[in-house]
Structure formats: structure tokens, C-alpha cells
Amino acid sequence: MEYILNIETATKNCSVALAKDGKTILCKEIAEEGYSHAERLHVFIEEIIKEAGITLNDLSAIAVSQGPGSYTGLRIGVSAAKGLCYALDIPLIAVDTLQALASQVTISSGLIIPMIDARRMEVYSAVFAPNLERKREVLAEIITENSFEDLKETLYFVGDCAEKCKSVLTKENYVFLDEIVYPSAKEMSAISFDKFKKSDTVDVAYFEPYYLKDFMITTSKK
Numbered sequence: 001m002e003y004i005l006n007i008e009t010a011t012k013n014c015s016v017a018l019a020k021d022g023k024t025i026l027c028k029e030i031a032e033e034g035y036s037h038a039e040r041l042h043v044f045i046e047e048i049i050k051e052a053g054i055t056l057n058d059l060s061a062i063a064v065s066q067g068p069g070s071y072t073g074l075r076i077g078v079s080a081a082k083g084l085c086y087a088l089d090i091p092l093i094a095v096d097t098l099q100a101l102a103s104q105v106t107i108s109s110g111l112i113i114p115m116i117d118a119r120r121m122e123v124y125s126a127v128f129a130p131n132l133e134r135k136r137e138v139l140a141e142i143i144t145e146n147s148f149e150d151l152k153e154t155l156y157f158v159g160d161c162a163e164k165c166k167s168v169l170t171k172e173n174y175v176f177l178d179e180i181v182y183p184s185a186k187e188m189s190a191i192s193f194d195k196f197k198k199s200d201t202v203d204v205a206y207f208e209p210y211y212l213k214d215f216m217i218t219t220s221k222k
Contacts, residue, residue, distance in 0.1 A: 002060040003052075004196060005045065005084070006188040009037045009077030010069025010097040011116060011160060013182035016044040018052050022193030024186040026052055031182050037076045045080070056088055061201070063192030065183060066094040067210035068124040068138060069116055074209035082204055091201040093192045097210075098126040098138055100187040101158060105177065110154035111135060116183070117161035121168070124212055125159075127151070140212035143168055 001020055008015040008029075014037040015029035028044040030036070049056060064081035067074050085092045101114035107130045116124040121143045127136035141147065143165050148155060154173045157165065162176045169176075195201070 002193065002196060003054060003058050004061045004063055004093070004189070004192050005048075005059055006063045006095070006185040006192055007041070007045075007077045007081050008065040008097070008100070008183050008185040008188060009041065009073040010065045010067055011073065011182045012070075013184060014040045014044065014073075015183070015185035016041065016048055017185035017189055018048045019189035019193060022190045024189040027184070027186040029184060029186075037073055041076060041080055045084075056084070059084075059088060059090060061085075061091045061093050061192070061196050062088075063093040063095050063188055063195075065097045065100065065185075065188065066207075067097050068140065068212045069097055069183075069209075071211060074211070078207070078209050082207070085204045091196070091199075092204045092207060093195045093200070094202045094207060095188045095191050095195070096126075096138075097183050098124065099128065099132060099134070100191060101181070101183045102126070102128040103132055103187045103191065104181060104184070105156055105158050106130075107156055110156055110175075111151060113148065113155050113157050115157060115159035115161050115165070117159070117164070121164065123159070123161050123165070138210070138212065145169070148174075 006017040013031040017027040062081045098114040102112045105112045112128045126138045158177045
């Protein structure tokens with residue numbers, strides 16, 4: 001059996017999950033305004049390992065959310081993951097934060113648009129098919145009434161910025177799911193295990209989180 005520790009710190013949600021063969025068996029997380037990741041993360045890791053009745057040496061790999069997201073949050077998560085990988089001499093797996101967020105949505109048709117709040121009307125977003133195949137690359141964009149107008153399918157928006165986007169994105173084919181949904185380490189479990197089986201890992205020394213800085217405004221194609 002393969003134990004993988006999944007770490008998600010890209011947003012306000014500090015989240016740690018332990019997975020066995022791709023199934024989450026324990027998860028601890030808390031979403032707070034003050035980004036308490038530095039204080040919470042190592043406590044969550046210790047508690048999960050203890051509650052699972054294993055040791056760190058039983059881990060086969062560490063998976064970390066690679067972004068996009070909070071610069072500080074991502075740095076904290078990646079630093080912790082790298083430290084564990086170095087100490088335990090195990091591989092590091094990078095998981096797309098928006099893919100993990102999109103995996104919280106189950107649909108049979110249409111498209112999933114995970115969005116992470118950046119500031120003002122800025123978001124990080126991508127577009128996925130129901131099977132989580134990526135249909136559009138990750139973008140840092142300023143949401144306007146023209147955003148996503150080229151997509152005619154039913155669009156399911158998930159993330160932590162529904163409240164500010166609802167007033168702008170008003171077309172009939174736009175569906176907003178729960179008000180606030182953060183990326184969670186428990187949604188990383190299946191993705192990280194699939195990557196582990198394929199030896200899809202990153203270089204512990206050189207890996208850097210995925211930062212997006214340049215925001216683009218969508219212009220109407222009409």
C-alpha cells in the first residue's frame with residue numbers, strides 16, 4: 001500500500017490529507033482570514049500521522065498544491081513539502097490547484113470553471129471538461145461581463161469568488177455552485193496517486209510554485 005501526504009495551502013484553507021492508494025483516510029483543514037498556515041500546517045501533519053497509526057517513514061511521497069494562489073500560502077506549503085521530501089528521501093508530486101478544485105464538481109455535461117479569488121475583480125481560472133480534461137489553460141484574468149462568452153455550454157463555476165462574480169456573470173448558461181468552496185487536500189488524493197503511479201514527480205531542489213502575476217482583461221469578440 002502507498003501512503004501519500006497531500007498538502008494544500010494555496011488559499012485561506014490550510015488543508016492536509018493522508019491518502020492510502022489514492023483514497024483519503026484522514027483530512028484536517030481550517031479556512032481562516034489571517035492565513036494561519038505557518039502555525040497550523042505542521043500541527044495538522046503531526047496529528048494526522050499520529051491518528052493514522054503510522055510514521056513519516058511509511059510515506060511513499062508528498063504531494064503539494066502547486067498554485068495558482070496566495071504567494072505566501074504557496075511558499076509555506078511548498079517549503080514544508082520539500083523539507084519532508086529531503087528528510088525522508090521520497091518524491092515530491094505537484095498538483096494543479098485548479099484541477100483539484102474542479103474535481104469537487106460532478107457533472108455529466110457542460111464545463112467546470114474553477115476560480116480562485118485574487119483581489120478586486122481578479123481571479124485565477126481554468127476550464128475543465130466533466131472528466132477533468134483541461135479545455136483552457138490557467139489564466140489570471142479580470143472578470144467582466146464578456147468573460148467566458150465564447151463558451152456556449154452550461155458553465156459550472158466553483159471557488160471562493162462566487163459572490164463578487166455573480167453580479168457580472170449573468171448569462172443563462174452560467175451556474176454558480178456553493179457560495180464559497182476552497183481547494184482541499186482531500187481532493188488531491190486521487191490526482192497525486194495517479195501521478196505517483198506514472199512517476200510524474202518534480203525536482204525537489206528546483207520546484208517552484210506556479211505564480212501568476214499579469215492579469216488580463218477579457219474583451220468582447222463581437
